[in-house]
Amino acid sequence: MAIIEVSGLTKGYSGRTVLDGVSFSVEEGEIFGILGPNGAGKTTAVECMEGLRKPDGGTIRVLGLDPAGQSRELHERIGVQLQHTHLPENIKVWEALDLYASFYAEPKDWRGLLDDWGLAELRNARFGKLSGGQKQRLFIALALVGGPEVAFLDELTTGLDPQARRATWELIKKVRASGVTVILVSHFMDEVEELCDRVAVVDRGGVVALDTPAGLIDGVDADHQMRFTLMDGETRDPAALLGDLPGVTGVVRDGKRVTVTGRGDFATAVTSVLARELIPVADLRIDKRTLDDAFVALTGRSFHL
Ligand SMILES: Nc1ncnc2c1ncn2[C@@H]1O[C@H](COP(=O)(O)OP(=O)(O)OP(=O)(O)O)[C@@H](O)[C@H]1O
Numbered sequence: 214m215a216i217i218e219v220s221g222l223t224k225g226y227s228g229r230t231v232l233d234g235v236s237f238s239v240e241e242g243e244i245f246g247i248l249g250p251n252g253a254g255k256t257t258a259v260e261c262m263e264g265l266r267k268p269d270g271g272t273i274r275v276l277g278l279d280p281a282g283q284s285r286e287l288h289e290r291i292g293v294q295l296q297h298t299h300l301p302e303n304i305k306v307w308e309a310l311d312l313y314a315s316f317y318a319e320p321k322d323w324r325g326l327l328d329d330w331g332l333a334e335l336r337n338a339r340f341g342k343l344s345g346g347q348k349q350r351l352f353i354a355l356a357l358v359g360g361p362e363v364a365f366l367d368e369l370t371t372g373l374d375p376q377a378r379r380a381t382w383e384l385i386k387k388v389r390a391s392g393v394t395v396i397l398v399s400h401f402m403d404e405v406e407e408l409c410d411r412v413a414v415v416d417r418g419g420v421v422a423l424d425t426p427a428g429l430i431d432g433v434d435a436d437h438q439m440r441f442t443l444m445d446g447e448t449r450d451p452a453a454l455l456g457d458l459p460g461v462t463g464v465v466r467d468g469k470r471v472t473v474t475g476r477g478d479f480a481t482a483v484t485s486v487l488a489r490e491l492i493p494v495a496d497l498r499i500d501k502r503t504l505d506d507a508f509v510a511l512t513g514r515s516f517h518l
Contacts, residue, residue: 216241216363216394217262221271224257231257233418234271239363244385244395246409246426248402250512253415255398259365262396263293276362289318292361292393294352294369302341306332306351309340310358317359326354330384346377353384357393364388367398382407402504412504416512429507436462436474437502439483441494443469454490458482 217239224232231254239245247255260266262273264280264287273280278287300309310323327333330350335343343351349369356364366385370378378401385408389395399405405412406426414422414429422429443451443466451471452464460479465472471494473483480499487494 214241215239216276217245217396218274219258219262219271220273222258222261222268222273223270224254224261224266224268230418232261232268235415235418235420236271237413237420237423239394239396240410241394242389242392243410244389244397244408246405246412247396247398247415248405248412248508249415254418255415256367258415259367259396259398263291263365264288265293288316289359290362292356292359292364294356294364294366300340302339304340305336306338306340306343307336309351310354313355313358319360320358321360323354323358326358329387330354344377345373346380349373349377349381350384353381353388357388361393363394363396365396365398368400369397370404371400378404402508406504414508414511421511422507426504429511430502430504433502433507433510435502435506435510436476437480438500439473439475439480439498440500441471441487441497443471444493444495445469447492449490449492454486454492455483458486 215238219238220236222232222235223230235254235258247258249255257266261268262275262280264284267281275287276290280287304312307323307327310326314320314323327336330353332347332350332354335347340348340351352369353366356366369385370381373381382404385395385397397405397409409426411423411425412429413420422432424432447469451466451473455461455473456464458479459482460477461473461475461483463474473479475483
């Protein structure tokens with residue numbers, strides 16, 4: 214069942230169009246990723262869904278509610294991740310949770326959230342003294358204190374070290390496992406690949422692709438590469454042996470190193486010929502396509518701007 218429906222969303226600032234007909238729907242219980250280059254309008258789209266910005270055109274329904282006209286009802290049912298700047302440095306962890314609980318008519322008991330998110334020992338710690346990972350745990354707990362059905366998490370792991378990022382990923386999975394639908398805005402391909410059930414790629418004002426991470430990667434129309442090293446004294450020509458196999462588009466030998474490019478299941482054909490011809494090879498590697506490749510193929514530019 215669609216829990217969020219966005220149709221023909223348009224939004225601009227000072228006459229400059231940022232979103233120009235964005236449409237997608239989010240199913241209940243999924244982690245839905247929104248991916249796009251800097252300035253693509255991801256935050257604008259999310260803030261329209263949260264009722265924090267008013268769209269210029271199009272329709273949005275979140276849990277059946279119109280965020281622009283029914284924001285009060287909506288805020289009781291969604292969780293929005295705070296940005297760092299929104300908490301005073303000297304507020305204590307428990308005080309922040311108590312304060313945010315007071316914004317809801319029927320909040321969760323925040324004492325339980327302290328345990329759930331590993332914050333029990335930090336309950337009296339001041340926000341400014343928390344590590345990056347601890348702050349993120351608190352932000353997730355704050356987003357959940359109202360017992361939301363949908364949680365919006367925007368750039369949650371930016372600025373965290375790799376270990377804290379991975380720990381945060383586990384928390385996001387835990388949020389979904391608790392039955393909350395998650396909208397995740399992220400800059401990180403590995404994060405989106407690991408966490409998201411489906412991803413909308415936003416670029417130049419619109420959704421340029423919407424699929425599972427694997428579906429986006431499979432959709433990339435590009436060659437794979439397979440590399441291996443021949444044994445000393447191997448004189449047979451790999452191009453002659455492998456060049457005509459189904460799917461193979463190129464074979465290049467550079468000394469003992471061989472690179473075979475191809476599409477589809479060409480690697481199976483190559484490895485069977487190497488086995489049949491009794492050609493031992495070392496360091497056999499097939500380059501995996503990534504979401505990065507898909508992003509470049511879809512938007513025409515690299516994600517790491
Ligand atoms: N309140 C505002 N007034 C004017 N322009 C704005 C405003 N908010 C955002 N913009 C502009 O709209 C464009 C989209 O911004 P938005 O923050 O939605 O993009 P984003 O995809 O979330 O970007 P990032 O990945 O950098 O966070 C940007 O060019 C930004 O400068």
